[in-house]
Amino acid sequence: MIQITTGDSRPVFQQIVDGFRMQVATGELLPGTKLPSTRGLAMQLTVNPNTVAKAYSALTAEGLIESRQGVGVFVCEPRQQLSYEERRRRLDTAIQQLVTTVITLGFEPDEILDALEKELAPLLRKSS
Amino acid sequence: MIQITTGDSRPVFQQIVDGFRMQVATGELLPGTKLPSTRGLAMQLTVNPNTVAKAYSALTAEGLIESRQGVGVFVCEPRQQLSYEERRRRLDTAIQQLVTTVITLGFEPDEILDALEKELAPLLRKSS
Amino acid sequence: MIQITTGDSRPVFQQIVDGFRMQVATGELLPGTKLPSTRGLAMQLTVNPNTVAKAYSALTAEGLIESRQGVGVFVCEPRQQLSYEERRRRLDTAIQQLVTTVITLGFEPDEILDALEKELAPLLRKSS
Amino acid sequence: MIQITTGDSRPVFQQIVDGFRMQVATGELLPGTKLPSTRGLAMQLTVNPNTVAKAYSALTAEGLIESRQGVGVFVCEPRQQLSYEERRRRLDTAIQQLVTTVITLGFEPDEILDALEKELAPLLRKSS
DNA sequence: GTGGTCTAGACCACG
DNA sequence: GTGGTCTAGACCACT
Numbered sequence: 001m002i003q004i005t006t007g008d009s010r011p012v013f014q015q016i017v018d019g020f021r022m023q024v025a026t027g028e029l030l031p032g033t034k035l036p037s038t039r040g041l042a043m044q045l046t047v048n049p050n051t052v053a054k055a056y057s058a059l060t061a062e063g064l065i066e067s068r069q070g071v072g073v074f075v076c077e078p079r080q081q082l083s084y085e086e087r088r089r090r091l092d093t094a095i096q097q098l099v100t101t102v103i104t105l106g107f108e109p110d111e112i113l114d115a116l117e118k119e120l121a122p123l124l125r126k127s128s
Numbered sequence: 129m130i131q132i133t134t135g136d137s138r139p140v141f142q143q144i145v146d147g148f149r150m151q152v153a154t155g156e157l158l159p160g161t162k163l164p165s166t167r168g169l170a171m172q173l174t175v176n177p178n179t180v181a182k183a184y185s186a187l188t189a190e191g192l193i194e195s196r197q198g199v200g201v202f203v204c205e206p207r208q209q210l211s212y213e214e215r216r217r218r219l220d221t222a223i224q225q226l227v228t229t230v231i232t233l234g235f236e237p238d239e240i241l242d243a244l245e246k247e248l249a250p251l252l253r254k255s256s
Numbered sequence: 257m258i259q260i261t262t263g264d265s266r267p268v269f270q271q272i273v274d275g276f277r278m279q280v281a282t283g284e285l286l287p288g289t290k291l292p293s294t295r296g297l298a299m300q301l302t303v304n305p306n307t308v309a310k311a312y313s314a315l316t317a318e319g320l321i322e323s324r325q326g327v328g329v330f331v332c333e334p335r336q337q338l339s340y341e342e343r344r345r346r347l348d349t350a351i352q353q354l355v356t357t358v359i360t361l362g363f364e365p366d367e368i369l370d371a372l373e374k375e376l377a378p379l380l381r382k383s384s
Numbered sequence: 385m386i387q388i389t390t391g392d393s394r395p396v397f398q399q400i401v402d403g404f405r406m407q408v409a410t411g412e413l414l415p416g417t418k419l420p421s422t423r424g425l426a427m428q429l430t431v432n433p434n435t436v437a438k439a440y441s442a443l444t445a446e447g448l449i450e451s452r453q454g455v456g457v458f459v460c461e462p463r464q465q466l467s468y469e470e471r472r473r474r475l476d477t478a479i480q481q482l483v484t485t486v487i488t489l490g491f492e493p494d495e496i497l498d499a500l501e502k503e504l505a506p507l508l509r510k511s512s
Numbered sequence: 513g514t515g516g517t518c519t520a521g522a523c524c525a526c527g
Numbered sequence: 528g529t530g531g532t533c534t535a536g537a538c539c540a541c542t
Contacts, residue, residue: 006324007322007332007333009322011324011325011326011525011526011527012526012527013526013527018228021228021231021232022228022231024232025231025232047527048526048527050526050527051526051527054526054527062232064232080234082233087233087234087235090229090230090233091230091233091235091239091240091243092243092247094226094229094230095226095240095243095244095247096247097226098222098223098225098226098244099244099247099248099251100146100149100150101218101222102218102219102222103149103150103153103251104149104152104153104190104192105210105215105218105219106208106215107215107219109245109248109249109251109252111219112219112223112244112248113241113244113245113248115219115220115223116223116226116227116240116241116244117237117241119223119224119227120227120237120240120241121237123227123231123237139531139532139533140532140533141532141533165513165514165515166514166515167513167514167515175533175534176533176534176535177534177535178533178534178535179532179533179534181515181516181517182532182533184515185516186317189314189317194391194393195514195515195516196390196395196514196515196541196542197395197514197515197516197540197541197542198395198513198514198515198540198541198542199514199515199541199542200513200514200515201514201515204391205391207342208339208342209338209339209342210337210338210339210342211336211337211338211339211340212339214335214336214337214338267516267517267518268517268518269517269518274484277484277487277488278484278487280488281487281488293528293529293530294529294530295528295529295530296528303518303519304518304519304520305519305520306518306519306520307517307518307519309530309531310517310518312530313531318488320488323529323530323531324526324527324529324530325525325526325527325529325530325531326525326526326527326528326529326530327526327527327529327530328528328529328530329529329530336490338489343489343490343491346485346486346489347486347489347491347495347496347499348499348503350482350485350486351482351496351499351500351503352503353482354478354479354481354482354500355500355503355504355507356402356405356406357474357478358474358475358478359405359406359409359507360405360408360409360446360448361466361471361474361475362464362471363471363475365501365504365505365507367475368475368479368500368504369497369500369501369504371475371476371479372479372482372483372496372497372500373493373497375476375479375480375483376483376493376496376497377493379483379487379493395540395541395542396541396542397541397542431542432541432542434541434542435541435542438541438542
């Protein structure tokens with residue numbers, strides 16, 4: 001379900017967060033779906049339970065999942081909590097970060113845009 | 129010249145690195161230009177000289193600047209040290225990171241591409 | 257594992273870098289191997305942890321090792337980051353430096369070549 | 385006569401030392417030749433007189449030149465002051481340094497030897 | 513005064 | 528306990 005790559009530069013909890021975010025965004029995980037328990041997922045991924053807990057906590061704060069006491073953790077109904085301004089601000093920040101990391105690599109703007117377009121292609125369904 | 133934002137998630141030395149990278153990439157800083165001294169910039173930004181030294185050291189390793197003992201730090205002639213494979217790998221990594229960050233913000237692919245295009249527009253120089 | 261010589265002209269962090277570079281190049285350290293922790297190696301070599309951290313940071317920038325937060329530092333899969341031009345430039349620089357150093361020692365070219373050949377012999381692996 | 389490259393990683397005084405060493409080794413400068421005065425060379429190279437003085441001092445310590453009070457600085461008769469063991473030790477040190485810097489560049493031993501041979505070729509006359 | 517190295521000690525993020 | 532960042536302050540090499 002979730003792939004943990006030891007060679008990845010991202011911390012483990014972030015890889016879990018990113019994994020679920022992508023699955024929700026692509027529709028692999030539908031609202032209402034029950035996620036594995038903290039301990040269960042930790043065992044399955046052979047990581048520390050605290051790490052999974054941290055990932056779930058981050059996803060909850062983000063509003064992507066919610067935990068129902070004694071029942072489990074579930075994918076939320078999609079609802080855009082953030083204001084347009086906030087979302088726009090985050091997009092711009094992320095793009096500026098991309099540009100600063102890529103600017104010295106010597107690519108043409110078109111190459112960069114093409115690469116992004118290819119990466120975005122499989123996500124067409126998530127335009128809520 | 130360089131802006132340090134305490135609320136920024138990036139560490140201070142990274143903000144310095146990014147600042148100079150952008151200035152070199154946009155041509156604001158031309159090859160041969162002398163950068164401020166470590167102690168001078170540290171005082172100006174009110175950070176520790178070691179922090180500036182670390183930023184300069186990173187830029188030196190990247191091949192963007194070079195330092196001469198007792199003289200100062202200077203912008204290098206542009207030279208691409210990295211192989212195409214390595215550059216491509218870094219581009220792809222950066223783009224994947226962008227996508228996982230913005231995927232939950234609910235933007236259309238076109239909006240994201242447009243935003244990137246606008247950010248890339250002023251950087252046409254030096255992209256050869 | 258790593259030898260620090262106080263009489264050496266190279267700074268301590270460079271001796272650490274060189275030591276690990278040789279061990280990786282000769283295959284004594286295989287990809288995936290965990291390096292000693294910064295604090296542990298610092299204690300063992302009786303140097304400051306920051307000095308070891310600086311060496312590890314340099315090796316990371318070089319792409320020889322990678323570090324994972326809270327886990328440790330590991331030897332990378334070998335991967336050539338640099339372009340042929342850059343590698344060739346560095347080789348020529350290093351050779352010119354060698355020549356200017358030994359030129360006044362009064363050796364025959366053949367003696368110098370023989371000495372280099374002997375030093376290169378045990379390193380046949382990983383030279384692909 | 386001597387070339388000072390501002391982009392060179394070597395300090396200025398070292399470039400001067402290396403320059404004279406090469407000229408003596410190749411026979412461009414013969415024993416007994418008078419070198420320019422400290423101030424004269426400093427003016428010609430547009431560097432600080434202290435820098436030239438330091439270079440001359442290093443060359444004197446090396447036994448390559450000698451200053452005759454009130455007359456000037458002259459190239460010495462070649463005489464090998466160092467013991468074979470010392471010369472050999474220095475050669476080995478220099479070669480080990482070359483190897484550690486080049487080992488990660490991924491060249492075949494033959495390529496390295498060829499490069500050294502080419503660099504050594506023009507110096508055949510100096511095998512005293 | 514310039515950069516380069518090193519030490520000592522602190523705080524944070526991650527597992 | 529692991530690495531990452533930052534501060535403070537010292538000493539050295541070079542110009």
